[in-house]
Amino acid sequence: MSELKADKLVDGTLAWRAPPPPLVRRIATTISNVWYELRKSRTASIGAVMLVLLFGACIGTPWLATHDPIKQNYRERLQPPSEKHLLGTDRMGRDIYSRLLYGGRRLVTIAVVAVTLSLVVGVPFGVLTGYFGGLADTIGMRIVDGLLAFPGLLLYLLFVTVAQAWKFEGVMLDVVLVGALALAGMPEKARLARGSVLAEKQKEYVEASRAVGDSPARIALSQILPNILSPLIVTATVRLGFVILIVAALSFLGLGTPPPTPDWGSDLSAARDYMETHPLIAAFPGLAICYTVLAFNLFGDGLRDILDPRLAER
């Protein structure tokens, strides 16, 4: 003990307090904590591992890819999987493995940006309309209902048509697509947020912060919002899988980014012509879509069980 006291005297700090762990250790602790929570649900942990692999592949694409995804090589067209071309080549002799990687990177990015954007727009929209109620609520919810009235792909079809008519290309086309996806995903989040706010609004802590004199916007956004996040996170995760299906369906219809950009949907559509003789070409993009959607669904499902233990019973 006497030594510790001496230390304290020397540099004026509490020497007996353990030094903060190094950054690496702290990150490791966080990961192990998160993993501990995830282990509670088998689906969540399988989904998490699948997602880590997926994001790893998306980030590491430039290093993992073995070929230029766009470069055509007619001497090596329609080849079966080999050492040189891990998953074979398509009708233009392009390496399918590299195309899958680049296509996935693009698809996952679009989906993540779109869903994030729909959360950023939809959640405050729902929280504020739910909290303030009255006319704002009525108008807001009618707008939401109006957006929900577009069945299936129709809203996206309208957006893509306008974008094509304006001759948008490349990034601009992606921006329009992301905008449409965000707009279509917004009502779901807004409704969910609004519903939770209506329940949460009655609770005591809200009354307490009203008594302290917080402004309504502050109560809604910085007091209530953090308390209703978990169902929103679950919805957003499941929605990611759904958005990937939509984007793939649009490019399957030929309404996504035009070739030669690697794209799971349009690659799959192009592979149909060779399906009878080379079924593997159509198999790989389809499997990639399945894997990705399944990863998000498993993770979302498991997350729901962890965050809402009442439902886990079922």
Next chain:
Amino acid sequence: MLAYTLRRIAQLIPVLLVLSVAVFSFVEALPGSIVDTLVGTEGGDIEEARAILTKEYGLDRPVHERYVLWLGRALQFDFGKSLVTRRPISTELLSRIPATVYLAAVGIVISLLIAVPLGTFAAVRRNSAVDYTAQVTSLAGISIPEFWFAILCVLLFSLYLGWLPSSGYVSPFEDFWGSLQFLILPAAAIGFRQAAFTTRLTRSSMLDELSKEYVDTARALGHSERKVIFKYTLRNAMIPTITISGLQLANLLGGTVVLESIFAWPGIGRAIFEAILQRDYPLIQAGVLVLGCIVVVMNLLVDLTYRLLNPRVTFA
């Protein structure tokens, strides 16, 4: 119930207005004027044709007046003529609706035929092999893109086995058995995917019901397990399943675009898709508006049915 119904119908009006404004602004957002597209197809004296068309379409008037004009015509089911076929759009759309309804309805029936027995059995024999199979199958059904599933079906049943045609359509009114041949693959693709959702729902609402007290009472009274499940529990558990199936049906009417184009099914979704490829904007506009209205009305009907089936829900 009547007051509630009337209120819900009144609530439809603003929703339909939002829908119509969105659909109207879609054409407004297109570059150039619709007259340019039309003049190109008509030929003759361009300036004169332009003036006539501008007047006909009311393009010399401000936007809000044009909207009212358009909406007024749309309410009478007059959407003008298709730019491609020059036939009235309303006839084009009406002729396409039966095929879509046929496909969507059979698809939903197939999904219920899969989902109800599978979901019920999974709940009754919880954690059994059947339960796990049901859960894995429904996860797969949610994750597999329907267009890929459809392609795989075509590959297996049309190309390898040669049992069924890969695409096409025959009206059931002309040749019922012949039409079934073409219907099986697309309807199964729809059914499998929709069943993925309803199986889970049936399973979880069945589990919910089985844990209720009336089930114990029924068992204590000595009813057979079969009677308890099929006569009492399943009936209550079916309410959410039926509701969701109704909503799925509504959505499918507009959501079968991909399958309709894979299987060359002459439905309304394919009509809109073709219109997009041919830049037939008035047809796209009208098609989306009609489908949107169908969805809104269907949703209302489903909601009202739900409340009829389940009187405990308050009419708030």
